[in-house]
Amino acid sequence: MEKQNNNVAFSEVFGYGFRTYEYLPPPVNTTTFVEEQELANGMYSLRSFLFPRFYMFWFQIANLLGFHYNPYLFARQIHVFVTSFLPVSTFYFTRTLYGCRGVSTISSILVAFSVHLTQLGTHTLINSFLSPFLFIAMTSFIFYIVKTEYIYFYEMNKRKNTETTETSENSCESDEKKTAEDLKKAKPELSAINKEIKPVLGCNRKSFGLGYIKYRCAFSNFVGGFVLGVIIYIRFDLCLLIVPLYLGYIWTFIRFEKKVIILVTQCVVFTLLGALLGMVIGGMEDLYSYKIFFMSPWQWLRFNVLSNKSTVLFEMQNSGDYFKDIFCMDFMTIILNVIAVIGVLVCYVSGEIRTFQEHIGKITTLGLIFVCAVLFVCYSRLAHQETRFLHNFIVLSLIITSFGIHCLMPYFRQYLGNISSSFILCGTVVLYILNCYNKTLPSGLIRWQLQKPEVISTADVNKCIDLIGQRNDVNGAFIDFGIYNTAGYSLLHKNVPLIILIHNEYHEYRRKNSNSSSSLDLRVINRFSDFISVFNVDYLTKLLNSSREYNYIVTKSKRKHEFKHIGYAQVYNSGDCIVLYKKLQSKKERSIKRSEIQMYSSENSTLLEYESNWLFTAGVYHKVIERLEAVLKFDSSRVRTYQMLIASYVSINNMTKAYEVETNCFRRHGTAKCSQPQPKVVIHNEYSRFDSLGHKN
Secondary structure (H helix, E strand, O other): OOOHHHHHHHHHHHOEEEEOHHHOOOOOOOOOHHHHHHHHHOOOOOOOOHHHHHHHHHHHHHHHOOOOOOHHHHHHHHHHHHHOOHHHHHHHHHHHHHOOHHHHHHHHHHHHOOHHHHHHHOOOOHHHHHHHHHHHHHHHHHHHHHHHHHHHHHHHHHHHHHHHHHHHHHHOOOOOOOOHHHHHHHOOOHHHHHHHHHHHHOOOHHHHOHHHHHHHHHHHHHHHHHHHHHHHHHOHHHHHHHHHHHHHHHHHHOOOOHHHHHHHHHHHHHHHHHHHHHHHHHHHHHHHHHOOOOHHHHHHHHHHHHOOHHHHHHOOOOOHHHHHHHHOOOHHHHHHHHHHHHHHHHHHHOOOOOOHHHHHHHHHHHHHHHHHHHHHHHHHHOOOOOHHHHHHHHHHHHHHHHHHHHHHHHHHHHHHOHHHHHHHHHHHHHHHHHHHHOOOOOOOOOOOOOOOOOOOOHHHHHHHHHHHHOOOOOOOEEEEEEHHHOOOHHHHOOOOOEEEEEOOEEEEEOOOOOOOOOOOEEEEOOOOOEEEEOOOHHHHHHHHHHOOOOOEEEEEHHHHHHHHOOOOEEEEEEOOEEEEEOOOOOHHHHHHHHHHOOOOOHHHHHHHHHHHHHHHHHOOHHHHHHHHHHHHHHOOOOHHHHHHHHHHHHHOOOHHHHHHHHHHHHHHHOHHHHHOOOOOOOOOHHHHHHHHHOOOO
């Protein structure tokens, strides 16, 4: 759930809300099959609280200042503010890589107007949040590594200069009239190299004193390493980008010169020290949150890489979808990528390296291509595949695209002139921007939608939930939409009972018992108080009719008539999403009404047994007993119903009732059949893959 980080921060600050398994502590004293499965499969403590604490900090500041705000919208605004710096960090990162203002400017424009990056940057995702910090933190290390190459170039040219000067002086001993200008012409073009590198690195030859190397390099690399250490702790898979890039630069630019060795050693040592401090802070956060040092990185690695659990949960998907989504999104994107490929190829076949900038650019591009290949292959091998995982891959690919475009500009200038080539560059950028933010251009070939076409947009759903949150008479709400498409309690901002859709079932989450020892009223996704199939409309309608809490419904407009006969009337709509409201009756009237309603009927016995399977797994035994006893009244031929009812009574230590049900089963079906395991009710075949995780439903 992309809002899970927001919901975690919200629940920590306000004391209630949803919590997914990624942020749960290790199960202790397990009493239900759900907890046993989480413990056995490692489905807990997969994420560090460092990221949610950023939102928690701003929530606390807003509360301290007495601001009236919506936590969900406030968190997204903060997130967008951070991610809006990605083009800036990309500019400085690219400028450090290539030493070219042209490449860095083009790359920052492409990043700023990328549809993928814009969409990901406006959602509270870890990947998009960390990206600006990641690229700006890597800038320091790469800056000094590239400086070592300058030192090498400078030293080599200095030696060459000395040798050339000595030769010139020896050859001119007999010519006393040799002018100073002639001697200057005999010197190599060291000043030209210095002039070229000064704007690239922001320094000149005099700045390479040992004091400069010792202090400024140490501080900036330590800070950069610290930021990277925190980032890696939050998202351990970012090592796939950082480690190959750093090792590649060290391997490429290491020179056996004294000054070079000193600078590279200091870069590595202080970066590692900073990273170590950052990871120690992350470990202390885990110790505070999960009571175990370095818990979350190890759990993430064990669950997603070392075992096949993520494959079972998410299924293997076609890795070709990544390529099509990023590089073949539409006609304009394909053309832009083809131009970039041509530009890169032209750069590498154009002949010898004439400038220091070309030398750095070619090496850098090869390194970025290698890092992109590593990222693409590794993420394509994972079972869970979403475009958000390739957020940084998209940034790097746009940097390479910028380099390819820039490589073609000299040829355009040569054959078309400066003005025409400038028009071509500006036109390409304008078409790229229009392609990103217009669904259809005049060509009719360039199309893009910010979200996949759906009957109901998530924006409409969240508008309806926000309306409910602004009202003071909310006792409970039924949200007829998937939990992963809504903002949950962080938008509702009311600690009330909730019924919400998850996959093919409605989950009910009620407030915690008043005598609970926990100070937080958390709704863990698989710790529901009731479980209702989408096909069991009869039970759902009766539950809403008899309940004293659920006075608001958010549903599709076409379902309005299904709730009209039980007293709900429309009070708001946004698109095809509507809000229904009914005035609750008094407690006495409601108790009379509930006694008149028959909650279960013989027509949905199969559904009741199916729901009981899941309720039993979650340990909601009183609901299991309710349903199964109702089923046996209508249909006593179900052996598994007897077996589950016996197990439920045993679980609540009611051995008398368990023995009674067992006796009835033996009398009705015989000892042998009642003792033999019976197949469970299967309604959704796609759930069968969860059986390997040990699900008992």
